[in-house]
Amino acid sequence: MKEFIMAQQNGRNIPSEDKIFGISRLANEMIEKKGKDAVTNATIGALLDDDGKLVVLSSVVEVLRNLTPEDYAEYAPIGGTADFKKSIKKAAFGKYMPNCFTEAVATPGGTGAIRNTIANYSKIGDQVLTSDWFWATYSSIAGEIGRSVTTYSLFDEAGNFNITAFERKVDELLSVQESLVIIINTPAHNPTGYSLTLQDWDNLLNTVKAVAAEDKKVTLFIDVAYIDFAGDPDKYREFLPKLENLQTNILPIIGYSSSKTFTLYGMRCGAMICMTPIKEIAEEFVRVCQFSARASWSNCTRASMVVLSKIYEDNTLLEKVNEERKHYCDLLLKRGKAFEEEASKVGLKIVPFDAGFFASIPCADPDGASKMLQEEGIFLVPLAKGLRVSVASIPEEKCRMLPGKILSVLNSMK
Template sequence: MFPALALSMQQLQPAASLPLLSCLRRAYSTSGAAAATNWFSHVEMAPRDPILGVTEKFLADKNPDKINLGVGAYRDDNGQPVVLESVREAERRVAGSHFMEYLPIGGLRDFVSESVKLAYGDDSPVVAAGQVAAVQSLSGTGSCRLFAEFQRRFMPHSSVYIPVPTWSNHHNIWRDAGVAQNGYRYYKPETRGLDFEGLMEDIKNAPNGSVFLLHACAHNPTGVDPTPEQWQAMSKLMLDKSHFAFFDMAYQGFATGDCTRDAAAIRIFIDDGHRVGLSQSYAKNMGLYGQRVGCFSLVCDSAAEAAKVESQMKLIARPMYSNPPLHGALLVSKILHDADLKQQWYQEVGVMAARIKDMRGLLRHNLQQLGSPHNWQHITDQIGMFCYTGMSGEMVDTLAAAHSIYMTRNGRISMAGVNTKNVARLAEAMHAVTKEAKM
């Protein structure tokens, strides 16, 4: 029945130890009939993604008052997704563009150069000297993945130091790139703040020349960032230790509402002479979640080195996805290129950050009004999109089962999902599940 296949299987006899071929040989038995089996029949159900799995549970809930505080996507005070006015205007300007060709492997040049300036600063000497190798990427996730692959290729025996805790996908990204992972202390449950001593100790004890993944601002999931002084101390110590800092900046503008202030850590490191790596994402700060638009850059010693490094970045990207998507990059470059549009966007990021800050205040106030025995100061101390409440996995389960309120089991609330209409109900439910507990 499959003579061509039978012939080629024989020809391929020496490679019969390959699992795929042996399965095919079994499937297409000597009778020539296809057996009802395949080489992926043993594949098991993968575990749900801890973050996206929350949305699946939320969608299955029939309660009209259900609340989703799982995914980090901004919502307005009516719980609706937002398209920024600056983005709408950029869309008007892009509409009708007759350019729908492939982008180059490294993406839209204008977009890349504006992105790099946004992160490192308009007057950054390393940008002016052409020392920054950069490519457009598939949002923040794609940037991290490109870097992890770059690290494996060019520092094959290195591992990556990842904060404990971190965005859960970081572990998947470096695992799939085949890079070993170590944790460094970051969060102190007792203070619900930064474990600065632990962090400095771990930086000090790591072998010289280690790679450290740092959240540039609005740390996910804790909402806890180092102060500028602490960043300075980290930078000095990391320089002494010849460590390499890879910054993941998924929330520029979302921490303080000011894109320049939120990039301060990167600029401190650059001023100190570090050669850093950086992942940028426009998912949150421009609301371009589904457009998958980001930028991956590495600061090199010279323009000549940057050219070589960039060529290798493209070599990694080419077999992964050939070239990045066009539309989102056009929107971002329109906004960043036009002084008025850029100003409007800055202001809109500020509004989103301010609304989240207000909700932090309101949630804490409501809990206090209910007579909660716990100190909820960390809700307002933490910044960015997330609040690491300190609630346990069991409490989170009860919130879902008894109150139709959904969040990740580490007790992380996406503050972007909190609004003036649901904050009272959220506070009541949190009070109900925590009032008898020791926290």
């Protein structure tokens, strides 16, 4: 059968099936044949409890159940309701509300925020910069709208943020482009679980300020999808004031996902939020991003906006939501640390890990290792440089079991 019959490829690499969902499908097929206990499905990018059921905050469900028909049936404004835009800023910034102009535009999860940032702050044919360990969908999004992704080495030989590689790549790109979109996924980076330190941020911003001084435009897209499952919410927001009032040709955009924070995955709720000292730049941000939204998904689900607004209107309810989330965040942190500890104990090299849904293992043949592990009932996601483990989707005992199994397979491939 020909690869394309009626559809046009248009320079895109379109697989027959999404890799992550495809491997998860294979895991479910094995569960049907051999039973749940024989399978470890560590592919899922959602938080599951120890019984394998999706974690949904009961405090959020309570709000959903009390919505009126108008709350979920009526169209939402393209950029989001006024109350939602206020609430999403509070959710994203916490106690670090910026002392600059901020504007929010609703998006279907963090994915929509990425799409609209690339569409409006890069030119067709431009390269977008991110690290060499990255969520593969960044490339799909960029390719779909006529851009491409290029990378720098995230870690140096000591396992620290590789500021030298970052600086070299930024200089290289801005020698041939007028502007640059840089995607920074932190804290609790997908797929490694790494979080930039405050010193990392200083080094990164010094690099960006230097190139911006040459009249180049830089858009910093900070993908904070996992920020509220990284640990102490205040600690992991300490970097935000560093993004206030930068040079006017540096635009930070925060990509915030309610899908993760409020366990509303299927309701596709998120926002992109700009930070700028110039009012006109903030107004332009709203205009162009709402235009792109109208031309793609039009508007987002009103119900999720109302839920968030109601939570932030009621301090007692907000406290309840935060307490419930902390319980599951602590559960997730225990799993991640268990995986990290066991990897260290057995001698499995992993990518520097801090927190979040995922951890990663470097290896020379990720696809081959993934297939060998599947034979043992272990399903991980092969990436360009290694294997991704979703500690969010498996219990602590399996997090401790996996490193030895993975190491055994990698050793057998040498």
